[in-house]
Amino acid sequence: MVEQIAVLDDSKAFEKLFYLYYKRLLRFADAIVKDAQAAEEVVSDVFLNLWRNRSKLLEIENLNSYLYVATKNLAIRSRTRLQNRKPLNIEEIEIEPEHFTNPEEILLNNELVKRYEAAVSRLPSRCQTIYRLARQDGLRYKEIAAILNVSVKTVDAQMAIALKRITQVVRFIYDEKRL
Amino acid sequence: MHHARIYQLSARKLTQDATLEELQELEQLLREHPELASQLEMHGRFFNIEATQEAADAETGEAWERQEALMRARFPEVFGNRLGHTKKGALLKKIGWSIAAACMILALTLGYFFNSRNNAVINPAPPTAAAAIEATSSKHEVTLPDGSRAILNKNSHLYLSEGFGSVNRNIRLEGEAFFDVVHNGQLPFTVQAATVQVKVLGTAFNVRAYKDEREVETSLIRGAVEITDKVNKELKILMKPNEKVTIQLDEKNLPDISREVRMLYKMEELKKEEVSGMISETAWVQDKLVFNSAPLLEVVRKLEKWYNVSIRIENDALKEERFTGVFEKETINEALTALQLTYPFYFEIAPGGNLVIIK
Numbered sequence: 003m004v005e006q007i008a009v010l011d012d013s014k015a016f017e018k019l020f021y022l023y024y025k026r027l028l029r030f031a032d033a034i035v036k037d038a039q040a041a042e043e044v045v046s047d048v049f050l051n052l053w054r055n056r057s058k059l060l061e062i063e064n065l066n067s068y069l070y071v072a073t074k075n076l077a078i079r080s081r082t083r084l085q086n087r088k089p090l091n092i093e094e095i096e097i098e099p100e101h102f103t104n105p106e107e108i109l110l111n112n113e114l115v116k117r118y119e120a121a122v123s124r125l126p127s128r129c130q131t132i133y134r135l136a137r138q139d140g141l142r143y144k145e146i147a148a149i150l151n152v153s154v155k156t157v158d159a160q161m162a163i164a165l166k167r168i169t170q171v172v173r174f175i176y177d178e179k180r181l
Numbered sequence: 182m183h184h185a186r187i188y189q190l191s192a193r194k195l196t197q198d199a200t201l202e203e204l205q206e207l208e209q210l211l212r213e214h215p216e217l218a219s220q221l222e223m224h225g226r227f228f229n230i231e232a233t234q235e236a237a238d239a240e241t242g243e244a245w246e247r248q249e250a251l252m253r254a255r256f257p258e259v260f261g262n263r264l265g266h267t268k269k270g271a272l273l274k275k276i277g278w279s280i281a282a283a284c285m286i287l288a289l290t291l292g293y294f295f296n297s298r299n300n301a302v303i304n305p306a307p308p309t310a311a312a313a314i315e316a317t318s319s320k321h322e323v324t325l326p327d328g329s330r331a332i333l334n335k336n337s338h339l340y341l342s343e344g345f346g347s348v349n350r351n352i353r354l355e356g357e358a359f360f361d362v363v364h365n366g367q368l369p370f371t372v373q374a375a376t377v378q379v380k381v382l383g384t385a386f387n388v389r390a391y392k393d394e395r396e397v398e399t400s401l402i403r404g405a406v407e408i409t410d411k412v413n414k415e416l417k418i419l420m421k422p423n424e425k426v427t428i429q430l431d432e433k434n435l436p437d438i439s440r441e442v443r444m445l446y447k448m449e450e451l452k453k454e455e456v457s458g459m460i461s462e463t464a465w466v467q468d469k470l471v472f473n474s475a476p477l478l479e480v481v482r483k484l485e486k487w488y489n490v491s492i493r494i495e496n497d498a499l500k501e502e503r504f505t506g507v508f509e510k511e512t513i514n515e516a517l518t519a520l521q522l523t524y525p526f527y528f529e530i531a532p533g534g535n536l537v538i539i540k
Binding site: 004011013016017020021024025028042045046049050053060061062063064065115118137140141142143144158159161162163164165166168169172 | 184185188189191192193195196197198217220221223224227228230238240241244245247248249251252255256259260364365366367
């Protein structure tokens with residue numbers, strides 16, 4: 003797809019890429035600017051720039067990291083301009099939860115899913131951001147580290163913390179059901 | 182103390198950041214700590230629930246319409262030609278056609294270019310000694326010029342094409358190898374095994390393609406690979422982790438009818454042996470031979486390669502029986518004795534030890 007855009011100026015491939023990333027990048031932009039309209043403008047600009055710089059696309063090593071970092075940079079700029087805020091601290095990024103598919107299909111009832119989501123939202127903010135990028139955006143450790151400008155070691159440690167806390171809640175649900 | 186390690190490894194597994202060794206370590210730890218296994222399994226289900234699609238798609242569709250309008254305004258030369266309802270439709274269509282024609286020519290040229298490059302790799306031109314890696318009597322681990330890791334099984338050869346690591350990452354394989362590939366968006370990593378091509382998108386996988394087996398078997402541990410076959414041009418499989426694809430090679434002189442019914446390929450899930458938690462397809466990497474309810478024919482085929490002996494089955498009824506076992510340093514005598522426990526049979530090893538007869 004990237005080759006088609008970079009070499010053949012393929013607008014269809016560009017559209018596909020848009021569909022693939024729009025929702026996720028919008029969520030990430032919104033987590034930083036915290037303004038729906040400003041977030042939409044940020045993502046729109048990311049794609050405009052992507053097309054403008056398409057000839058250099060093949061030099062990008064990891065498209066995931068590239069798009070998220072581009073989104074982050076534009077979002078930070080928009081945030082500074084709009085709200086005149088100080089430099090962004092990771093702790094301030096708040097990613098919205100996703101809506102799940104009909105839970106019956108996957109043998110988990112609604113109540114359980116709600117409790118799980120509550121457990122995720124109680125994680126410390128940095129830990130939560132890392133977990134959500136892994137869970138909702140399907141990103142790898144290396145990508146998350148590049149996007150948030152932290153080390154892979156940090157991502158590794160925070161993911162382990164997230165898992166420990168969430169599984170403790172899951173166990174609690176289990177024990178409760180048994181009573 | 183173990184718990185911390187279990188959380189760490191399970192988390193890595195979720196994002197496919199765990200190596201094969203780590204996955205095996207995790208299996209082992211979870212067997213020792215069953216109290217965590219069920220919770221983590223439950224969490225895995227939560228982690229992998231898909232988000233609601235319909236609403237998101239509609240929203241993205243609207244966003245694309247706005248984006249497309251923007252693109253048309255800024256880059257009319259490309260996005261303009263898709264405007265069917267404009268008043269200048271005829272003119273734009275003309276421009277559109279010439280752009281399309283130009284694209285076609287470019288695409289054809291590129292196609293030619295890529296094909297001629299591929300041929301250079303596919304043609305089994307005698308590879309230079311520097312670019313050939315072989316393992317004969319024991320397995321052999323190498324780090325390739327691009328940093329990727331390959332572990333070669335016995336009696337296997339890897340041929341690196343010219344310019345490997347700088348202008349391409351093409352490899353030809355005879356025999357069996359496990360690959361752990363370093364990601365590089367510009368240079369796809371491809372493995373040519375007989376007529377089958379495995380194109381890698383950053384990943385760990387195993388390819389088995391011994392000449393005498395008439396099939397090419399690919400097992401994916403993590404990441405993604407794409408499989409194509411020079412003979413069956415319509416074949417294109419995108420594999421997901423934990424899948425195994427077996428492609429039967431085309432027999433040249435098959436009558437037409439059997440050609441038609443010939444299975445294109447077979448896709449299975451990789452299964453772990455219950456006790457050891459090992460995947461039989463990649464166990465050889467750790468000097469282990471694993472059978473998980475495997476038919477005797479397959480067991481014999483693998484034992485022959487493992488122990489470098491010939492095995493003759495003189496009792497046809499046995500051929501379909503299934504056997505399970507994990508072997509590491511056992512002699513062939515010990516291995517066969519252990520297999521007798523899963524299903525009784527008689528065997529004798531001929532003097533000299535190179536021929537085994539199973540009755």
